[in-house]
Amino acid sequence: MDPSVYKELLEKVTPYIEKQNTLMRDAISPDERLSVTLRYLATGESYESLKFQSYISTASLSNIIIETCEALIKVLKDFISLPKSEEEWKTIASEFYELWNFPNCLGAVDGKHVNITKPPHSGAYYFNYKKTYSIVLMAIVNAKYQFIMVEAGANGRVSDGGVLGNTTFSAMYNDGKLKIPPPTKPPGFEKELPFVFVADDAFAQNEHFIKPYSQSGLTQHQQQYNYRLSRARRVVENAFGIISSRFRILLTTIHLSPEKASKIVLAICYLHNFLSTKSTESYLRMINDIGERSEPALMQIEKTKNRNSTTNAKEIRNSFCEYFNGVGSM
Structure with a gap:
């Protein structure tokens, strides 16, 4: 710096x-x-x-x-915070639209494993599907590769989007306290689209979380939707790539207790937002370099076993698919 x-x-x-x-x-x-x-x-x-x-x-x-x-x-606690009003959410959504051509997007969601040594007397509690011991970093990222929500410390044995369900963010979402804006019509589109978080197959789909179509038997329109979703969602992958490239402790096995390892991971996330907002030349250069590509730096969490989505969630995904193959095509 x-x-x-x-x-x-x-x-x-x-x-x-x-x-x-x-x-x-x-x-x-x-x-x-x-x-x-x-x-x-x-x-x-x-x-x-x-x-x-x-x-x-x-x-x-x-x-x-x-x-x-x-x-x-x-x-640095003020450098990572969830929006507190509809207008703040809309600001994030406008940045996703301007930078990544994705309308009504409130953030990209993902989680990664951070390897640790096996804690004493923990059995298989931190044992993950890759047969290592880990804690999970769960994050939501805005269009500029900055974290707006991070939580670390869930045991690595917890797979899929169930990790998200145990976060403060999930509790606020379920209680209706996030102040997510009501649906709006993207420019030139006749249907209203809800404001959503983009995710991958590791998470369950609902009214405000959309993910890709299954890879089998895709139509051309569905392939286009998957591409556009992936393009918006890769900002969270790139954010993980940036912090693991700059803070290489994340690429090692941390020889500390889960509680101490969690503090290290959180400190890194806060430092990332601090440095990115300070526009330091070397850090911005790394953001630009990694922003040009998507590379997995940390181990992905396991995909969810639950493939069921509500009819409403599927209709919302179809509406976004219609938009990306119509007035929103590139």
Whole structure:
């Protein structure tokens, strides 16, 4: 990150990580604490390796890095938040329409596994379908590769979209507290379309969540719909690609408890939004580079076993299909 951005970040976290000097020794400075934490996140190096570069003991590093991640989450909490009004949702939808030619889209949803070592006495609780141990990062991303919702820590054994069902977002959605705008007509289209989140086969389809048609026996119109849906949905895949390219701890097996690993993953997501909004040259270059392609960086969650969709959900998908093959064609 640029020196000015690092200085701003340091000023934000200093009150939460600064320690007092004692008669026995001087405290490790906030600058050292933040820099070694960022290096750990960026490289995925072990504490044992970092101690030779930072001259900080392994025991101290284990405390410093988690404390600093907690501080980052606290001071950057405003950089990830769900829209609080219909107008804020419509702003996200207009960006999806302008950048990805997808009308009435409120965000792209996906989840990824982050590998961890098996927690003691946990049995198969964190054992996933790829036969590794993991926690799940669930996220919703806007059209600019920025997170608007993240939750981390669900056990890797939980497959499919059931992970989403245990999030605060899902609770707000089920209680009608998200303030999703009412359906509107896209330009030139005679039918009203609801505002939706785009997802893949790992999630159940309903009135506000749409996913692709099954790959078997697709018509040409359905193929066009699947392409357009994939084009809008890849922003979440690219967001995961960006954070795993910049914060390579995500590509390793994190040798910490699920609780501590969750704090590291969340701190990374908040840092991603902070850096992307600060328009730092190197970070924006990475966003542009990865934005040109879709590459799986983290392990995908397992597809849902539930293939049933309501009649209304299927009709909504068909209406979007009609739009993409009519006035909304490219």
